[in-house]
Amino acid sequence: MDLRQLRYFLAVAEAGHITRAAEQLGMQQPPLSQQIKALETELGCVLFQRHPKGVRLTDAGTMFQAEAQRLLADFAAMQERMAALAEGKRGLLAVGFTSSAAAHAFTPETLRACRSRYPGIQLVVSENNAADITEAVAASRLHCGFLRVPVSRPHGVVLETLLQEPAVVALPRDHALARTRGGVALADLQGQALILVRRPGAPGLYANLLALCAQQQVQVSVAAEVDRMMTNLNLVAAGVGISVVPASMRGAHPHAIVYRPLAPEVVLDAPLTLAWRQADSTGPTATFVALVRKLAAAQGRRQAACA
Amino acid sequence: MDLRQLRYFLAVAEAGHITRAAEQLGMQQPPLSQQIKALETELGCVLFQRHPKGVRLTDAGTMFQAEAQRLLADFAAMQERMAALAEGKRGLLAVGFTSSAAAHAFTPETLRACRSRYPGIQLVVSENNAADITEAVAASRLHCGFLRVPVSRPHGVVLETLLQEPAVVALPRDHALARTRGGVALADLQGQALILVRRPGAPGLYANLLALCAQQQVQVSVAAEVDRMMTNLNLVAAGVGISVVPASMRGAHPHAIVYRPLAPEVVLDAPLTLAWRQADSTGPTATFVALVRKLAAAQGRRQAACA
DNA sequence: TAAAAATACTCCATAGGTATTTTAT
DNA sequence: ATAAAATACCTATGGAGTATTTTTA
Numbered sequence: 328m329d330l331r332q333l334r335y336f337l338a339v340a341e342a343g344h345i346t347r348a349a350e351q352l353g354m355q356q357p358p359l360s361q362q363i364k365a366l367e368t369e370l371g372c373v374l375f376q377r378h379p380k381g382v383r384l385t386d387a388g389t390m391f392q393a394e395a396q397r398l399l400a401d402f403a404a405m406q407e408r409m410a411a412l413a414e415g416k417r418g419l420l421a422v423g424f425t426s427s428a429a430a431h432a433f434t435p436e437t438l439r440a441c442r443s444r445y446p447g448i449q450l451v452v453s454e455n456n457a458a459d460i461t462e463a464v465a466a467s468r469l470h471c472g473f474l475r476v477p478v479s480r481p482h483g484v485v486l487e488t489l490l491q492e493p494a495v496v497a498l499p500r501d502h503a504l505a506r507t508r509g510g511v512a513l514a515d516l517q518g519q520a521l522i523l524v525r526r527p528g529a530p531g532l533y534a535n536l537l538a539l540c541a542q543q544q545v546q547v548s549v550a551a552e553v554d555r556m557m558t559n560l561n562l563v564a565a566g567v568g569i570s571v572v573p574a575s576m577r578g579a580h581p582h583a584i585v586y587r588p589l590a591p592e593v594v595l596d597a598p599l600t601l602a603w604r605q606a607d608s609t610g611p612t613a614t615f616v617a618l619v620r621k622l623a624a625a626q627g628r629r630q631a632a633c634a
Numbered sequence: 635m636d637l638r639q640l641r642y643f644l645a646v647a648e649a650g651h652i653t654r655a656a657e658q659l660g661m662q663q664p665p666l667s668q669q670i671k672a673l674e675t676e677l678g679c680v681l682f683q684r685h686p687k688g689v690r691l692t693d694a695g696t697m698f699q700a701e702a703q704r705l706l707a708d709f710a711a712m713q714e715r716m717a718a719l720a721e722g723k724r725g726l727l728a729v730g731f732t733s734s735a736a737a738h739a740f741t742p743e744t745l746r747a748c749r750s751r752y753p754g755i756q757l758v759v760s761e762n763n764a765a766d767i768t769e770a771v772a773a774s775r776l777h778c779g780f781l782r783v784p785v786s787r788p789h790g791v792v793l794e795t796l797l798q799e800p801a802v803v804a805l806p807r808d809h810a811l812a813r814t815r816g817g818v819a820l821a822d823l824q825g826q827a828l829i830l831v832r833r834p835g836a837p838g839l840y841a842n843l844l845a846l847c848a849q850q851q852v853q854v855s856v857a858a859e860v861d862r863m864m865t866n867l868n869l870v871a872a873g874v875g876i877s878v879v880p881a882s883m884r885g886a887h888p889h890a891i892v893y894r895p896l897a898p899e900v901v902l903d904a905p906l907t908l909a910w911r912q913a914d915s916t917g918p919t920a921t922f923v924a925l926v927r928k929l930a931a932a933q934g935r936r937q938a939a940c941a
Numbered sequence: 942t943a944a945a946a947a948t949a950c951t952c953c954a955t956a957g958g959t960a961t962t963t964t965a966t
Numbered sequence: 967a968t969a970a971a972a973t974a975c976c977t978a979t980g981g982a983g984t985a986t987t988t989t990t991a
Contacts, residue, residue: 328713330637331981346945358982360946371720372916379944379990386726386777387719387917394712401708405701406635412694413678419693470693609679610694638956653970665957667971684971686965789991 330402332366333395335359336374340392344381415614417447422615423460424452424473427530427556431575431599433490433626434473437619444618448611456528456554461486464602470612471619472602475556475573476531487601487616489623490630494532494595495574495586497559499566502585510590513543520550520568522559530556532597536571539595560584573597599623637709639673640702642666643681647699651688722921724754728776729922730767731759734837734863735780738882738906740797740933744926751925755918763835763861768793771909777919778926779909782863782880783838794908794923796930797937801839801902802881802893804866806873809892817897820850827857827875829866837863839904843878846902867891880904906930 335352339359342348349359367374374388384392411417420441428434442450455463458479460472465481477486498505504515523533540547550568553559557579559570564583574597577586589595603616642659646666649655656666674681681695691699718724727748735741749757762770765786767779772788784793803818805811811822830840847854857875860866864886866877871890881904884893896902908930910923 328637328709330635344945355983356946357948357984360948362981364947370716372716373913376913377946377989379946381945386774387716390719390725391716394715398705398708398712401705405705408701409677409679409694409698412697418697467693606680606683651970661956662958663971664959664973667973669956671972684964686968686970688970 328366328369330399332362333399335362336366337392337395337399339363339375339382340384340388343383347381411447412611413609415448415609415611416445418611419449419451420471420611420615421451421453421469422471422473423455423463423469425457425460425475425530425556426454427475427573427576427597428473428599429454430557430579431490431492431573433599433623437622440622441615441618445611445614448614457530458528461602464604467604470603470607471615474530474600474602475597476535477600477602478529478531478534483605484602485605487603487620488598489601489619490599490626492574492597492599493588494536494571494597495577495588497563497570497572497576498585498587499563499569500583500585501566502569504569504587505585507587510588510593512590513539513545513593516540516547516569517545518547520548522551522553522562522568522570523549524556524559525552525554528554530597532571532573532595536595539593571595573599635673635676637706639669640706642669643673644699644702644706646670646682646689647691647695650690654688718754719918720916722755722916722918723752725918726756726758727778727918727922728758728760729778729780730762730770730776731780732764732767732782732837732863733761734782734880734883734904735906736761737864737886738797738799738880740906740930741780744929747929748922748925752918752921755921764837765835768909771911774911777910777914778922781837781907781909782904783842784907784909785836785838785841790912791909792912794910794927795905796908796926797906797933799881799904799906800895801843801878801904802884802895804870804877804879804883805892805894806870806876807890807892808873809876811876811894812892814894817895817900819897820846820852820900823847823854823876824852825854827855829858829860829869829875829877830856831863831866832859832861835861837904839878839880839902842902846900878902880906 335348338348338352339345342351345359345363346356349356352359363375370387370391372387373385374391375382376385408417422438424434438450438452441448453469457474457477460469460474461477461479461481461484463469464472465484480486496504496511504511507515524530551562553562556572556576559572560576560579562568563570564580601616601619603612607613642655645655645659646652649658652667652670653663656663659666670682677694677698679694680692681698682689683692715724729745731741745757745759748755764781764784767776767781768784768786768788768791770776771779772791787793803811811818814822831837858869860869863879863883866879867883867886869875870877871887908923908926910919914920
């Protein structure tokens with residue numbers, strides 16, 4: 328038995344004539360008769376009473392009509408669901424983000440936009456460190472990841488910078504460097520106690536900072552190592568030491584922390600980065616990536632307009 | 635898309651290897667690869683990630699696996715239902731009977747036996763006169779009919795005598811013929827007031843009786859014409875006249891009515907007859923006819939043993 | 942007897958087989 | 967380097983077309 332035979336049967340049942348049904352199906356009468364006969368043989372029961380001016384459903388035929396209609400409708404519904412999935416309008420989408428990526432207003436805005444624009448896409452969000460997120464994307468446990476400065480790029484994973492953003496120095500209010508004008512130079516960090524995010528899983532921002540210091544032979548000490556960037560700021564506010572964070576995190580502890588830009592010659596960026604598997608060029612992931620790109624471009628234009 | 639392709643897909647998804655799945659399907663790897671590719675092309679999404687030691691389901695593939703499993707299970711369930719229908723173990727069965735056929739214990743016994751033996755067969759019973767029942771069977775509004783002496787046999791309808799039974803004369807207790815010994819002769823009916831069942835729809839028993847009387851030039855009058863044979867007996871009990879009924883109806887009004895056999899030379903039988911469409915040689919109707927025949931044979935043997 | 946369906950046959954599209962190449966780790 | 971999938975090409979089953987016969991009210 329075959330879906331084609333079900334369609335043939337339904338056409339005949341509806342038309343009441345094999346000849347007329349064959350016309351509607353765009354075929355000839357004999358092959359249609361043969362298929363109906365084959366169907367009857369396979370089912371082991373006669374589906375139509377043959378009359379000189381057409382055919383009429385038997386009891387078995389009436390029952391089979393209901394069954395065939397249901398099955399073909401289910402099949403069509405399945406095809407629609409798969410088409411929606413292929414178009415990227417439906418399906419599960421697991422998105423991960425680091426705490427620092429979540430701190431940027433862009434991330435929750437994007438998730439909200441996806442929810443409202445594509446209600447068929449079921450978003451599952453989770454938080455983790457940058458290393459685990461890129462690894463999970465590579466292993467298909469996540470479809471997309473938002474992070475800051477990546478530490479590695481696993482094979483098959485695309486890392487795309489969404490928003491460029493400078494790093495700023497976070498200082499306790501009464502710190503000496505808080506009075507700096509024109510940006511903090513790398514030499515100013517000499518002898519400072521830094522608060523960093525612990526490796527493994529640390530964002531590249533801290534690796535880059537330490538590399539710069541080593542390169543310029545600036546000696547720094549590590550006052551504390553924490554798991555999330557937000558904890559950094561809590562410790563800065565408590566006066567444990569100083570730290571470096573993306574500019575968009577300047578909203579935290581406004582009374583206890585002073586944020587100062589780095590000097591122009593210190594290139595230390597903290598971009599917002601999107602990770603996804605290169606193979607996901609269709610489906611919900613592709614839809615989401617396209618949406619994120621569009622929103623990021625709009626955000627970029629807005630920032631440019633402000634500056 | 636095709637059910638075959640769904641089966642192929644599920645085999646590959648389960649095996650995790652196209653080659654291994656091809657073995658299990660009893661085919662070669664290349665055609666299986668082709669079918670999988672064709673499926674992916676039609677769906678518009680990649681179902682498997684190809685690895686050097688096999689394939690793994692993508693997100694779309696996982697979704698499609700669930701869909702395909704459901705569809706194939708539904709399809710198999712449909713096939714089972716249709717097979718049960720073809721075997722006659724399932725389906726609707728409309729059975730009609732006349733009031734006189736229902737009066738015979740055999741009819742309700744048979745229906746009860748069918749219900750317990752074939753719970754999948756949905757019995758729908760109705761009562762009507764003999765003419766309407768045979769007509770309804772011919773027109774497929776009924777699958778089977780129980781009646782007494784048929785009046786006509788529409789084309790395509792089989793009438794089978796289940797139980798042979800003599801007619802008896804029903805007399806008011808104080809009627810002169812009630813004292814007859816050795817059976818009522820046709821001549822005894824001369825001048826009697828008979829209660830008959832009204833035509834159209836009357837059982838052939840009364841047509842046969844009147845024909846016999848006309849043939850033997852016995853004059854009878856018609857005291858009343860009713861719709862159901864049971865009403866006959868009510869009027870006999872009331873002393874309106876005399877009547878002729880099947881022997882098995884002797885249980886009615888035992889205090890008011892005396893039943894006397896007809897003389898041996900008067901051949902007036904009131905068999906129990908089953909009607910069904912000749913075309914219904916499979917399905918529930920055939921099952922039911924076979925069951926009825928078996929029960930009738932058993933009943934016949936029991937009667938023979940009693941005599 | 943006049944429709945519609947069934948039968949007999951012919952053809953071709955495509956599923957499936959065989960041989961080989963490509964791919965990915 | 968190796969195992970597995972993809973590609974190329976060939977074969978053959980069976981679905982569909984054409985012509986004709988049979989059926990049934």
